[in-house]
Amino acid sequence: MVMINLYGVELHKLEELMIGEEQKKFRATQLFTWIYEKKATGFDEMTDISLKFREVLKEKYCLIKPTIYTKQVSTDGTIKCLLNVKNDDKVETVIMRYNYGNVICISSQVGCNMACTFCASGLLKRKRNLDVEEMVGQVLVMNDLLSEENQRVTHVVVMGTGEPFDNYENVLDFVRIMNHPKAFAIGARHITVSTCGIPDKILRYANEGLQINLAISLHAPNDEIRSKIMPINRAYPLDKLMPAVREYERIAKRRVTFEYILLKDVNDRMEHAEELARLIKGTLAYVNLIPYNPVDEHGYKRSNNVHAFLDKLTKLGVTATIRKEFGTDIDAACGQLRAKHVEIHEN
Ligand code: SAH
Numbered sequence: 001m002v003m004i005n006l007y008g009v010e011l012h013k014l015e016e017l018m019i020g021e022e023q024k025k026f027r028a029t030q031l032f033t034w035i036y037e038k039k040a041t042g043f044d045e046m047t048d049i050s051l052k053f054r055e056v057l058k059e060k061y062c063l064i065k066p067t068i069y070t071k072q073v074s075t076d077g078t079i080k081c082l083l084n085v086k087n088d089d090k091v092e093t094v095i096m097r098y099n100y101g102n103v104i105c106i107s108s109q110v111g112c113n114m115a116c117t118f119c120a121s122g123l124l125k126r127k128r129n130l131d132v133e134e135m136v137g138q139v140l141v142m143n144d145l146l147s148e149e150n151q152r153v154t155h156v157v158v159m160g161t162g163e164p165f166d167n168y169e170n171v172l173d174f175v176r177i178m179n180h181p182k183a184f185a186i187g188a189r190h191i192t193v194s195t196c197g198i199p200d201k202i203l204r205y206a207n208e209g210l211q212i213n214l215a216i217s218l219h220a221p222n223d224e225i226r227s228k229i230m231p232i233n234r235a236y237p238l239d240k241l242m243p244a245v246r247e248y249e250r251i252a253k254r255r256v257t258f259e260y261i262l263l264k265d266v267n268d269r270m271e272h273a274e275e276l277a278r279l280i281k282g283t284l285a286y287v288n289l290i291p292y293n294p295v296d297e298h299g300y301k302r303s304n305n306v307h308a309f310l311d312k313l314t315k316l317g318v319t320a321t322i323r324k325e326f327g328t329d330i331d332a333a334c335g336q337l338r339a340k341h342v343e344i345h346e347n
Helices: 011-020 024-039 050-062 132-147 167-178 199-206 223-229 240-254 268-281 304-315 337-344
Strands: 069-072 078-084 089-096 101-105 155-158 191-195 213-217 257-262 287-292 320-322
Touching: 011 167, 069 132, 069 287, 078 132, 089 132, 089 337, 101 132, 132 167, 155 167, 167 191, 191 199, 199 213, 199 240, 199 320, 240 268, 268 304, 287 304, 304 320
Parallel strands: 101 155, 155 191, 191 213, 213 257, 257 287, 287 320
Antiparallel strands: 069 078, 078 089, 089 101
C-alpha cells in the first residue's frame, strides 16, 4: 500500500480523508496544527490523538521531506539548493533576501516542456509534474535552513523550473497550503504564480476567487519576436493571450505583472518599448524588466539598455520596475544548477 504523505494534502482533502477514516472533520485541522504549527515530524508526538488512531496514521500516512543534494550560498545571502525528491529526481529551489522578506522560488515540474530559447530549465525536457508534497517540501527544507537564523519563508513565487499552469491542480493545492492560516499562513498577496501564458488556465485561475498574484512571462512586444523566443506563442499568440489577461483583470479585479527579459538586440530597442506600451495599453498591468542571466548554451547577451528601456516605458505612462538580481556568483538562472548536475550524474 502506498503511504499518503500528509505534506501533500490540502485541508479540505484532509477532511475528506479523515471522514473516510471514520473520524470527525476537526481531526484534519488538528493534524494541520501538529504538522505546521507545532512542526511535529512523527505521529507519536501528537499526544491529543488517541493511541489507536495514531497507529492507523502510522500505518497509512507519512511525513516525508525532500533531502538536500547540493547547497550554494551566495555572498548576498541567496541560498540555492538542488533537492532530491521522489524517484531520485532533482529540483532547484532558491531563497532570495529582499528587504521586505525571504522569498522562495519554487519549481513546479521536473524539467520543462516550454522550450523558451533563453532559459536553462528547458535544456532538460519535462520528466513529470511535481506532487503537492514535493512543492511544500521545498518550503519546509528552506524553512529548516532559515530557522538557524530565526527566520522563515515570508513570500512564495512559483517561478522556478516548470510551467505551473501545466501542473494546475497540484500548484493550486500547494498555494492553498501556503496560504492557509493553520498551515504556512503566507498572505495571498505574498504569493505569486508565473506563467508563460496559457489563456484557458489564466481564465480558470481568475475564477478561483483567490487573491494570489499572477505574473505573465511576456518577454516580447509582438508575435514575431515572441514566437522566436517562446515557442508557446505559436499555440497561444498575443491575440489569444491579451484578451485572457484583460478578462482576468475584470473577473479577479487584480492586475497582473508582465515579466520582460531584456535580451541584447532581440527585444531591447526603444521601438520595442513603444510597441510594448501599445500592446498593454488599457490593462492595469505593470512591467517587471528582468536583466538577463546568461545561459552559456543559448548565446543570448545581456542588454545594455535596461535603464533606457525603463525610462522610455515610464515616459509612455507604463508603470515599470527593474528586477533586483540575486546570486550572480552562484548558478542563479533558473534551471542552471540542475542542468549542470543532471548532465554530470545522469548521462
Ligand atoms: N514557466 C513559468 C515559470 C518559470 S520561469 C513562466 O514562464 O513564467 C520564471 C521566470 O524566469 C520567467 O519569466 C522566465 O522567462 C525567467 N527566466 C528564465 N530564464 C532566465 C534567465 N536566464 N535570466 C532571467 N530570467 C529568466
